[in-house]
Amino acid sequence: MKLSEKVASMALSPIRKFAPIAKEREEQGVKIYYLNIGQPDIETPSCFVEAIQSFDEDVIEYANSQGLDPLVDAICDYFESYGMHYEKEDIMITNGGSEALSMVYNCILNPGDNILVPEPYYTNYDAFVAMTSGYIKPITTSPEEGYFFADAEKIEKCIDENTKAICLPAPGNPTGRTLSLDDIRVICEVAEKHDLWIIADEVYREFVYDGGEMTSFGMLPEFADRVVIVDSISKRYSSCGARIGFIVTKNKDMQEGLMKIAQGRLCVPTLEQIGATELFRLPKSYYDEVCAEYESRRDAAYAEISKIPGVVCQKPGGSFYLMAKLPVDNAEDFLLFMLHDFEDNGETVMFTPAEGFYATEGLGKEEIRIAYVLNAKDMARSAELIRLGIEAYNNRK
Ligand SMILES: Cc1ncc(COP(=O)(O)O)c(C=O)c1O
Known part of the structure; x- marks a missing residue:
């Protein structure tokens, strides 16, 4: 029996595929900041x-x-x-x-x-x-x-x-x-x-x-x-x-x-x-509060990410994602390094390598997406971990 060509041509989601590695590291006692998935932590009304x-x-x-x-x-x-x-x-x-x-x-x-x-x-x-x-x-x-x-x-x-x-x-x-x-x-x-x-x-x-x-x-x-x-x-x-x-x-x-x-x-x-x-019957003030929260998270993440020497990142104006081109040769390798080998005070971070967001072969290899779905303090710490991780990754090579 065979599956359809349609299904054979599909790939697993790049947003979820590294989750088992993160889980393993977590079981070893390392705290992971998850920035890979657009699952907000804001309370549902x-x-x-x-x-x-x-x-x-x-x-x-x-x-x-x-x-x-x-x-x-x-x-x-x-x-x-x-x-x-x-x-x-x-x-x-x-x-x-x-x-x-x-x-x-x-x-x-x-x-x-x-x-x-x-x-x-x-x-x-x-x-x-x-x-x-x-x-x-x-x-x-x-x-x-x-x-x-x-x-x-x-x-x-x-x-x-x-x-x-x-x-x-x-x-x-x-x-x-x-x-x-x-x-x-x-x-x-x-x-x-x-x-x-x-x-x-x-x-x-x-x-x-x-x-x-x-x-x-x-x-x-x-x-x-x-x-x-x-x-x-x-x-x-x-x-x-x-x-x-x-x-x-x-x-x-x-x-x-x-x-x-x-x-x-x-x-x-x-x-x-x-x-x-x-x-849908909530007042408009609901959106104002939620947006103010996301804006402060974006600012916290962006402030740290933009400190990375050689990074390309324009402050995003909407949604709750931030893309950055990092000074690394390969963002997927860098993520694997962060999940397998890196920690700072028992903490590391999970994000999404951006190659899977491109249809054109070869693009996005140095880019990552982070979802700012954690509070501003955790976003700042996560972005700091990315900055420290890049130093360690590039020194290792
Ligand atoms: C741009 C975009 N469209 C659609 C969806 C799917 O949303 P839903 O949870 O309503 O299926 C998502 C979810 O992340 C999204 O980011």
Whole structure:
């Protein structure tokens, strides 16, 4: 018996693959700071669990395939509060942003089609695209340019006759790159000129720092028919395990296609949808507090990382990731050194080597991604450990 070529072409997540080594070291008594995964430690707002606790039906029934009405209404109100108007039928609730991406790709891609994605990019896009037998064509960006890609010429060079969409996370994972409304317009105009879909992955929408503007592809209604927004409660409300995401689009054909897939998978968990509804009713001050916390973590990490001689790192404006090009020959080797051989006062650190975030062979070898998901003190210590580790690693060689 054989597995499909699709599955054979897929790889294990570079974000998770070093976890067993870290665990082994931990068992030897070394403290590890985990900066490899976008799992926030911020407390999930209590209204989520309280809403589920007050569920008093006798049976947990299937929900409808689109998603529970109160949740869909709450999401429409949430967008309205930012001046973006959506009707109920423009929303589809999904099992996390992950299923949202998978459903959208399946609606758009035939075998051999491609979507453009700025690299470095969120590696799980690879898995979802591979399941369609399509592929990702990267728009290459660099740490020296702060991972900037909203340039018409740069994007157009990558388009070919099999290109169906431009897909991008904004703010970015792994880059933390944010987009201004002007950047969004540039991308939309290219998409319109070449008749492409735009898949705007906005799961980090509110995570914008330094007083920067929160933007969305939903803010330019003239492009609404080609824009498909992918969203999730995972990061916004620190609810990764709830697995509630959603798709927002005014394109009726897309909604019809999505519904066919949604009916096939029946529904999204009923109780989690009830909890999620309350999250969307939180006041805006919730985001202000959470963003202030992440901003202080970013500042703590950046202050230490930028002290490393020879490092290339521009302060990221959003999401909760920081990419850095380090003065090491190979970031994966460096991580293995940190996990196997390095410690300072019984502590070391785990991060993600960035090569796996690139589709282009050979890129990202010296880059790492750190997720600032620990408090500011721990972020500063983790970044210090990276700095000390580089010295030890390069002296060893
Ligand atoms: C850019 C981006 N999109 C989508 C997701 C998936 O989110 P979810 O937990 O909602 O499936 C993630 C998770 O890390 C992400 O970083």
